[in-house]
Amino acid sequence: MCGLLALVCAPETPVTDDLIDAVAGASHLMRHRGPDEPGTWSDGRAVLGFNRLSIIDIAHSHQPLRWGPPESPDRYTLVFNGEIYNYLELRALLARDHDVTFATEGDGETIVAGYHHWGPDVLTRLRGMFAFTIWDTVTGELFCARDPFGIKPLFVATGPGGTVLGSEKKCLMALADRLGIDTDIDVRAVQHYTVLQYVPEPETLNVGVRRLESGSYARIRPGGRPEITRYFRPRFSAVPFRPDDEQARYDEITAVLEDSVAKHMRADVTVGAFLSGGIDSTAIAALAIRHNPRLITFTTGFEREGFSEIDVAVATAEAIGARHITKVVSPAEFVEALPEIVWYLDEPVADPALVPLFFVAREARKHVKVVLSGEGADELFGGYTIYREPLSLKAFDYLPPKVRRSVGKMSKPLPEGMRGKSLLHRGSLTLEERYYGNARSFSDDQLRTVLPHFRPDWTHVDVTAPIYAESAGWDPVARMQHLDLFTWLRGDILVKADKMTMANSLELRVPFLDSEVFAVASRLPLEQKITRTTTKYALRRALEPVVPPHVLHRAKLGFPVPIRHWLRAGELLDWANHMINTSQAGHLIDLAGVRRMLDEHRTGEIDHSRRLWTVLIFMLWHAIFVEGTVVPTISEPSYPVQL
Structure with missing residues (x-):
């Protein structure tokens, strides 16, 4: 898990030492993604920057990574964010069929060697999460790709000076003036954000910056714009259950999940797990402890009654035999962390659950370097x-x-x-x-009351x-x-998972979002997903031997946050008033309309909590990235290289 930055210069743009230093400086803005080892490389046409969080083959597998066939041993240069869980199997296949030899024990070489021999088809063989770029010094072309579900991010911007790609938007923005990238606010994207609570792919809030969509790859040549191709199109093709194979289908779900978790446990560092009170994270933890009996699990909650799953998580950890660590977040901590959290986000996401996720990730990073989590189960198995x-x-x-x-x-x-x-x-x-x-x-x-530019x-x-x-x-x-899969999952769930864990130099892995797991889940008929009394029916049946009974049929909560109560009194109300009184975003948000909403909410007349949160987080984003009136304190805890 790391942070990458890649610049393909236009033919008229000279690659000077000053430009290379600028790329290195921009890359340094996301040092939290990979504090173990920075790196920069250039061949005079492209500049690649990298921040490494070492997980596999710690002593080697440095990036930018050079690789090539015997006749051209330094042909390709790779920067890669993510993990390939079947890299051992792919290495064996490449060695057998193409006589490939490897200089490292890591998964990065597998991607480059696979690309050399299989071309873009390598993407259909990779089982993992990834965003990567490969610069081909022979053809002068950059190949870049994202994983099928969009677990790892990749921002893209093109200007007269060239095309730049990176794991975080702030790095691209640092190079925008030099490359001539349009950084004006995209008012259409602002409206989409206000409706959906996140900015949908491929948009960002800046006109000249886009995102390479999940399940897509692009080719970029100097002076040209990215040529984008979608390689993954998910399909839900139901296969009806026959009475005589029902249990076999449940066993198939259990087996593919167990295999996915086993592969997601591959690491040269300690792996832990997030644990809420629901079936998804419990299943992952219960399967993970079979491979690591000393598994540590983590959860978070609030002091307010009804907004904590700590008691359930503690009981679950005890039932499966895991050591458990909790983090209780106070209202004061919550408010104090908001500017730092929004800075890490790059783009506003109006999901209050990302705040406790930030805190539990920070707590987990004191003990482990990798955590497993249950994201994706709802979308695949019918959980909402x-x-x-x-x-x-x-x-x-x-x-x-x-x-x-x-x-x-x-x-x-x-x-x-x-x-x-x-x-x-x-x-x-x-x-x-x-x-x-889900948004x-x-x-x-209501939009007309808060958006002056409403269309x-x-x-x-x-x-x-x-x-x-x-x-x-x-x-x-x-x-x-x-x-x-194309909206809520990749716009909210996976963004907050990536950003909040990477903010704390912690790698998060999601075993449900695996190509083999999806292949099984996508064949479930409707009645095996949803009934009038339950959700994820087949998954619950499959997990009966795995998950403790007190969790098996428990309603989903996740990490609930008491913003409805806090916006009526105390620190969060004071913060909301301050944001409205000081915001310079009045041309984008009707501040008087927001004030009326806050007054109606404070008096209990109408529950506006989620709407207020949406516009307030936008105001905070605007104050940080546009006005510069809020300067977050970015804490940089020192972690050992290996845990």
């Missing part, structure tokens, strides 16, 4: 409660479209909060109209329509899962 909505609205499917619309009109005059109003409204809409992913907090009317044609449809088009004909739950 909202996935049950198509069952509750099924009766509306039998109504003619005009009748459905009439039902929706009938619901409008009904008083807010009246039983049945929401059901009638949602039932009148198609799936594409009502489901944006919507503002209605269009009714800049909606969630910009983001969701192309994704829905790829799932036409699937069952509604599969379509919702597919949408979340």
Whole structure:
């Protein structure tokens, strides 16, 4: 796990010592991603920078990594962020079929050798999380790629001076003036963020900076723009269960998860696990302890009753035999850490759960260098409660479209909060109209009160329509899962997981988001994912021998955060007032409208907590990265190279 930076200069841009120093300086901004070893390399056409967090083959596998075939031993230069969990198997295959010899014991060489012999097809063989760039000194071309699910980030920006790619946007922004990159605020992306609570790929809040999307690769030549190709298109293709093979299908789920966890445990350093009160993280920890009996698990919570899963996590750790460490976060700590957290994020993400994740990652890094976590299980196995909505609205499917619309009109005059109003409204809409992913907090009317630039044609449809088009004909739950893979998962879940752990020089691995696990999960029929009484039905059945009974059917909570209460009194209310009073983002956010929302929330008139959090985090982002009025204190704890 590391931080990479790669610059392909335009033909007119001279690669001077000053430019190389500038790339090294920009790379230093993400030293938290790899404090063990920095590195910079150039051949006069490209400049590659790197910060290494050594996990495998610590004494070797330095980057930028040079590799080539016998006739051209230094042809390629690699910078690589991530882990390839089947690298041992791929090394053996390359040695057998192509007589490849390796100078290191790491996974980086496997990527480059695989690319040389298989071309872009190497991506379909890699089992892991990755963002990497390979500079080919013979062809003068940069090849870059991201893993299928978007676990690891890769930002891209092109200007007259060249194209730059990096693990963090702040590094690209540091080179923007030199390369002529447009850093103006993208007001359309601001509206998308406000609707969705994150900035959807490939957008960022700066016009000239984009993201290479998950499951894609690009080729870049000096003076040209990236030529992007999608190599992974997830498909949910249900295979019905037969009565005589039901248990075999559950056993298949257990086996593929056990294999994934075993491969995710590969490291030359200590591996721990995050543990909440839910089935996903518990399953990962319970399988991991089979490979490391001294496994340490970590959880976090708050002092306020109902906003902590510590007691459940402690009981779970005891049941599986793990040593457990907890971190309780106070309101004062929460508020004090916000500027630092948003600086690490690069782009605003309005998910309060990233704050406790930041703290538990900081605590975990005192003990381990790698943690496993349960992200991705909900999207693959049908874990969100909202996935049950198509069952509750099924009766509306039998109504003619005009009748459905009439039902929706009938619901409008009904008083807010009246039983049945929401059901009638949602039932009148198609799936594409009502489901944006796991994120919507503002209605269009509410958006008008906080966005001076509101455009009714800049909606969630910009983001969701192309994704829905790829799932036409699937069952509604599969379509919702597919949408979340491209929206909520990679826009929120994986961003906060990457940024909050990397902020603390901690590698997070997600065994559910594995190509072999997806292959099994994608074949589950609807009734094995969602029933009227539960979610993740097949996964729960498969994990009966693995997960303690007190967790098996427990409702999902994650890391709940009491912002609803804290925004009514105390430190968070004081912070919110200060942000509104001092913000210079009034041309992008209607500060008077936000003030009204805060007053209504404070008095208990309306619960605006998630909407307030969305705009307040944007204001903080703007204060840090645009105004410069908030300067975070970036703590740099000193960790040993190997744990």
